[in-house]
Amino acid sequence: MKQFKRHLVTSALPYANGPVHIGHLAGVYIPSDIYVRYLRLRGEDVVSVCGSDEHGVPITIKARAEGVSPQDIVDKYHNIIKSAFEGLGIKFDIYSRTTSPVHYKTASDFFRALYDKGEFTEDVSMQYYDTQAGQFLADRYITGTCPHCRNERAYGDQCEKCGSTLAATDLINPRSAITGSVPEMRETKHWYLPLDRHEAFLKKWILEDHKEWKANVYGQCKSWLDLGLQPRAVSRDLDWGIPVPVEGAEGKVLYVWFDAPIGYISATKELTPEWEKYWKSEETKMVHFIGKDNIVFHCIVFPAMLRAHGGYILPENVPANEFLNLEGDKISTSRNWAVWLHEYLAEFPGKQDVMRYVLCANAPETKDNDFTWKDFQARNNNELVAVLGNFVNRALVLTKKYFDGMTPQPGALTDYDRDTLAEIPALKRSLEENLENYRFREALKDAMGIARLGNKYLADTEPWKVIKEDPARVAAILNVSLQITANLAIAIEPFMPFTAAKILKMIAVENFGWDRLGESALLPAGHAIGEPELLFEKIEDAQVDAQVAKLEAARAANAAAQPQKPAEPQKQSVSFDDFSRMDIRVSTVLAAERVPKTKKLLKLTVDTGIDTRQIVSGIAEFYEPEALVGRQVMVLVNLEPRELKGILSQGMILMGEDAAGKLTLLAPVEKAANGSQVK
RNA sequence: GGCGCGAUAGCUCAGCUGGUUAGAGCGUCGGAUUCAUAAUCCGGAGGUCGAGAGUUCAAGUCUCUCUCGCGCUACCA
16 A cells, blocks of 8 residues: 555535535535544644635626625635634635635646646637627526527526526527627637546546545546546636636636636645645645535546646545435525534534534435434434443543542453453554545444443443442542543544543543554543533434424425416517417327437327327426327427437427426317317 | 446444355343433344346355436437
């Protein structure tokens, strides 16, 4: 195994258009913080960097919607996120932001370096331009009619109604979201990172040299690499971002996905003048902590950027987690289905470690997981209170009671005492191995194992009985119990730093350091301990019920908002002539089958009264083919024929569509003759 | 439809290159105990390892097919 002199740990940059929630924490920040705290405790040379990702179109849109500047938006969320992290004890060496001057220069220089080396390709394409606003329009800034579902408020990149991914040029009647004017097509030049040039390298680097990566990460990369990599645009026509540092690139900025990972470098630069030894030395082990949505950028795009630039090291591992759900539903910022960190900290003061514990114990390491408040309560009451808090309390209260708070002389230890203490070094080894392989759930179990060991030890030795006839024996028992307590303080520190600090305070010790974990004389005889306090308190039903009620209220608010969604505004008037040009006929479905290799398409054979023809329709998600045969439907018969998936479609089946995009067949209320015209 | 990941006790999860009666924590049931926030300790019950077929002396572990969940991707006149 390769030996490294130092570590560079990055945690995904939170996007500054909203606060951080438990999904972010469980996926990225709790694991990375545990990992980094562990390395620091070991005395390793480690730097942990993070910061807010503050560019990109969604932020400009949010700013416009709220009538403030993009800078206002990112300032607001940057501060909320930064202080929430601090509140939970997520301890970065630096929490920076991509609007910092250092980052502007770093990202700009990085781009320029690739540009000068000829690592980009350039391509001129046609893009919508708003002449009134005097700027090119990002896909999100163009609205129009969705070519698929006819939603008139589709965006240039996506129709939120039918979920289609669109190109801006697909939209019918495009309009600028900024001025409402009709945009015109203009030529625009963009730079592309030709990932295909790096494909062979990436294939070897990941598929051969990093088979140890987590299955989800490795599999996702393999999937991308097998599909073949394409050049990826790294610039955008936008006024919010880092200007492209090339002559003639006015009005263009770096694509947010190009600038964001460079933020890791910038943050390190801001932290230390020695930043290069963390980024450019083969003796540095770089690890990226991210969520599964970021795999492609951290495993494919960013490494390609670093390699194209040259001189930079590549990550040793990218331990991406899956997603955390909440009470059975996907966490959603827009639906307010989330537990927000800053709110949790305010509503559960002093319970940072409870959330840290629960999110680590239930982290989505191998698959999506579910967070429930009931589980939160159970883990607090049955594990933290009952096992960890209880043991520490027992050991300290007994010491106070029998020895006036002084660590007693152990005297002669029995075999059982020694066997018990000997289990700690074994747990330490397992703990270390798990942490170093990013298995944080298992590692946490190991740490808790020390508390379990302590409870068992007390139950077996029964000092409260022995005290009556053999106080000297009790001295040994409590000495051992205190040693276990001290070990516990070390072992849980990466996971629960607040609790570890409380224990240290109670046993009146400044610090131990990781290496002493496993020792059986951490507290010398005669060492006076402090006042015992409870580490955790029970969480009552009412508290978690209130949280569930809060979520239910959010759900109800959403449900209430749903039907109130205004119906689509009436379209522009058309003349009777226009209407009568459409030839709509009652028809009967004669046959129906799925179009192979599609999810939504059905191939229908219909009798229109005029003829028997074939129509391809995107209704497979709502109607089974068998259920359609024999039914009457309305068909626009004189729509220009069009080929779909190689099948000629001669007409269109008319459907009703609700706000959620659900399709309903239209048919005559009573049976009508095929070929009947709609008038 | 293609690709990736996942499916193991009521719940959350371990089970590495196939090898004795499939493990842990929580919950549950029974017992012990009282130093401790009725916390703790011991013991029991509970699984045809998503379904089916195959390879093998031997499969949760390999192969194939299928089902379900999540993600990426294509399609939606």
